[in-house]
Amino acid sequence: MTEIVILEGRRTPFVRAHGRFKKFSNLELATHSVKALVKDSGIDPEKLGALIYGHVVLDPRVPHLAREVVLQSGLPASIRAVSLNDNCISALSAAEYGVWMLQNTDREYAIIGGVESMSNPALMFSDSARRIFLNANFARSTGERIKTFLKLRPRHFAPKAPGVKEPSTGKSMGEHCEDMVKEWHIGREAQDEIAFNSHQNAAYATQRGPLKDEIAALDGLDHDDTIRADTTLAKLAKLRPAFDKSGSGTITAGSSSPLTDGAASTLIATREAAERDGFTPLAVIKDMEFAGILPEEGLLMAPALTVPRLLKRQNLTLEDIDIFEIHEAFAGQVLCNIKAWEEGWKEPAIGKVDREKLNIYGGSIALGHPFAATGARIMTTLSHELKRSGKRYGLISICGAGATAGAFLLENPNAGGKKEA
Structure with a gap:
């Protein structure tokens, strides 16, 4: 099979959710990462064959994120764009798809990656509130619409945050x-x-x-703000269990990954094309x-x-x-x-x-x-x-x-x- 190599990667700083990057959407974070990768890698955008991008916390206003990233980044509109969601392995799945594309089509270069804006999840209404709004939207007259809206109660306006529990088990x-x-x-x-x-x-x-060296500074920040350089084993030992508070729990916030905003992109290519065009591969997949x-x-x-x-x-x-x-x-x-x-x-x-x-x-x-x-x-x-x-x-x-x-x-x-x- 054709060897696929990694040429370069760029990402935003990773920032704690609801912090410095809360003003940026999934699309903005992803676009920043992709534009920086294209610029710093020196790839001719016309040579790019695909952009495959993952996102888990979906924004219903941008359901096909990868396509919008192509357009917002100023890349050729002909680029094949694929959006996917495979939870925490989304970027690896994007790479899997990218490898397949490069080995089985005439495409020679692809960008793979993923993004998350945990600060900006889509909020949902309860099922009963959603039904009222939908019925009002499809009402045939103003009177019928008003009559439908009169069914709303204060409880219907309480939004529901995205769930953190496994649908199949009900446990986080x-x-x-x-x-x-x-x-x-x-x-x-x-x-x-x-x-x-x-x-x-x-x-x-x-x-x-x-x-x-791998981070494309954003909003004046050029490093991850999640790192605690001053932490010690003694400080970590003082933290209380976060999930099992019965007295037998051992997992704390300190031994868990934090909710984070950020995007990361990687440029992959066929080895033949990379060497033909003067690139030095970093690694072979x-x-x-x-x-x-x-x-x-x-x-x-x-x-x-x-x-x-x-x-x-x-x-x-x-x-x-x-x-x-x-x-x-x-x-x-x-x-x-x-x-x-x-x-x-x-x-x-x-x-x-x-x-x-x-x-x-x-x-x-x-x-x-x-x-x-x-x-x-x-x-x-x-x-x-x-x-x-x-x-x-x-x-x-x-x-x-x-x-x-x-x-x-x-x-x-x-x-x-x-x-x-």
Whole structure:
């Protein structure tokens, strides 16, 4: 199959919801990211064949977000635009579709990514209020319309915020993760350590420079405002459980990813076209795997299937991976899946994770988690680090609501000593 490479990525700063970016819509954040990527990568817009973009918190006023991003960014109107929603793995699914397009059509370049404005969710009315408004809209006369509106009561004007519970179980993601850490015997201390390292690594990377190089400043901000460089294990230990308050809960706000606004975009291409046009690839998308399980088995445990299957197909173990990028929905979720990989669960054990190689520039707990954007953020950071370090293999693992997951294996195109599957 045609090799697909990653050329560049750009994102907005990631900002806590209801904060500095609350004035920006999904469309504005995404457009900013895409325009910066096109400008900084040097790609000729006329060469772009597709833009595939994810968004989870949908804005009904812009249902086909990707198409509007193409138009608002000033890109050629002929570009194929695809909008999708696959929860937290949306950007990985966008990349999957992008890889398919580049391998099976005459397109040579594509932008993939995702965006979330958690500050601006669409608010809904109750079913009874919605029915009254709809009936009034379709009334045949002014009198009939007034008669319909007279049925409204004060309670009908109370908006409903988007739900945070799993439709299939009625439990929130945090509640599901509490079940997981209890089943896998993951303690509070271990979770706080993951959170502490996330903030420390992210603060280091921001001050040192690697993360800032990938960020397109917006509204005068050139860094993520979710990082707590001054946090300590002692401070984290003082936080109260956020989801299970019975006395046995261990997950806190400190060991959970925050609600975040932001967008991230990544430029991918066929290797042949990239090298023909003078681009130096950052990484090759070597392989990918997606999976889904029953939520009752562990809502965020699908990475326990994707990573072993991916590595087995490539004849690799965890010891062969040079850099791990594991999405930190919760610290407990990271630890549960690492334990599953190392001990085996539904799939055979695949080795050990070297913690020194884990989220070396911070993860979603520190950097934030605009749902659909996280995959593109990780893909960009990992690609740059493979090139910068000269290391060979980078692994991406992201869990998703609905008990799904995606995993990608990236390879440094200039690393020697290839191990063939």
